[in-house]
Amino acid sequence: MVNRREMLSAMVLGGGMAAGLPLDAAARAQPGNGGLAYALDSPIDNVEIYARLTGRPNQQQTYTYARGSVFGIDPARHEVVAEYGRHLFDLESCQIKVSRLSAEGVLTERSRAWMLYRDIATGDYLSTFRNPYTNQNVEVPQFKGRVSGNTVAPQGMQYKASISMESTAFGKPYRLKWAFLGDLAVARREAFTRWQDPRSKVFRTEMTLDTWSFPIAELRSRSTSYIPNVPSWVSETQWMEFLGMDGHPGHMLWRTDSRLFDSAEALPQEFVAASRRLLGNDILADVGWDDGR
Numbered sequence: 001m002v003n004r005r006e007m008l009s010a011m012v013l014g015g016g017m018a019a020g021l022p023l024d025a026a027a028r029a030q031p032g033n034g035g036l037a038y039a040l041d042s043p044i045d046n047v048e049i050y051a052r053l054t055g056r057p058n059q060q061q062t063y064t065y066a067r068g069s070v071f072g073i074d075p076a077r078h079e080v081v082a083e084y085g086r087h088l089f090d091l092e093s094c095q096i097k098v099s100r101l102s103a104e105g106v107l108t109e110r111s112r113a114w115m116l117y118r119d120i121a122t123g124d125y126l127s128t129f130r131n132p133y134t135n136q137n138v139e140v141p142q143f144k145g146r147v148s149g150n151t152v153a154p155q156g157m158q159y160k161a162s163i164s165m166e167s168t169a170f171g172k173p174y175r176l177k178w179a180f181l182g183d184l185a186v187a188r189r190e191a192f193t194r195w196q197d198p199r200s201k202v203f204r205t206e207m208t209l210d211t212w213s214f215p216i217a218e219l220r221s222r223s224t225s226y227i228p229n230v231p232s233w234v235s236e237t238q239w240m241e242f243l244g245m246d247g248h249p250g251h252m253l254w255r256t257d258s259r260l261f262d263s264a265e266a267l268p269q270e271f272v273a274a275s276r277r278l279l280g281n282d283i284l285a286d287v288g289w290d291d292g293r
Helices: 023-029 043-054 269-279
Strands: 062-073 085-101 107-118 128-131 136-139 148-153 156-160 165-167 177-181 184-196 203-215 230-237 251-261
Touching: 043 085, 043 107, 043 148, 043 184, 043 203, 062 230, 085 251, 085 269, 107 269
Parallel strands: none
Antiparallel strands: 062 085, 062 251, 085 107, 107 148, 128 136, 148 156, 165 184, 177 184, 184 203, 203 230, 230 251
16 A cells, blocks of 8 residues: 555545446446456456556566655634645655566566655645645644555455555455446556654554556466556545644545656656655665554
8 A cells, every 4th residue: 555654555546426426337337348358347357457557576676756645634614615624745755676476477576656745836855844734834744654565365465564554455355346438448456554753652544545557468378577557546634743733523534646657767866856855865775664663
């Protein structure tokens, strides 16, 4: 799940009329999508597709760069629509990852992610932020995760982290949800997650939605190569701790779009420079199989 604590989980919806149909009915509802090389109700096939959508499972290192926005939703302020929802700040993130897919269909990943926040008016990278709900200036902590491990098996997903975490994505046969929109395939994954903040010891919750959109033609032959696609991530969370909003009504909504690159040189140089300045010159260090815990 890419990572806002030791991860930046990721997940989103794909729509269309076929989204609510059973797999066989959804397939029949769209012309020209026959002859798929994958059984979309098979957990082992879904793991292989997921591996191809999110990285290069030949152990080649990749860099997934994302940009997006973060909103506050406060239903207690419904009298003024502009106060009901607020665009708080923007974000940029990157996940460096290596992955490999075994003959038994088990995907093993090692990754490290970081995130920066940006002012919506000036584009400046934030170190402080004036919370419009409280009118207080708060310090913005920069997120820099450690190397962590993730295993996606046909029997279910496992996440290795140093924090207590439970999720509806764990411990059940791995299947994406599918929709077909003309010649476009949409794979989606959703999860409800709870974890304990290691500093405050408060339990926090999150709903995440991932979406990957790509040509159906990519499913007509088996491969372990990367499937070029447009990934999106939506997350609904409680207020971030640094905002000082615990106990305040409402929640936060996150939305990002991302792209996978094979080289750090493809990352925006402004983002790289800010990452080094705020998080250290080693931010682009390679991720190895023996790194982390």
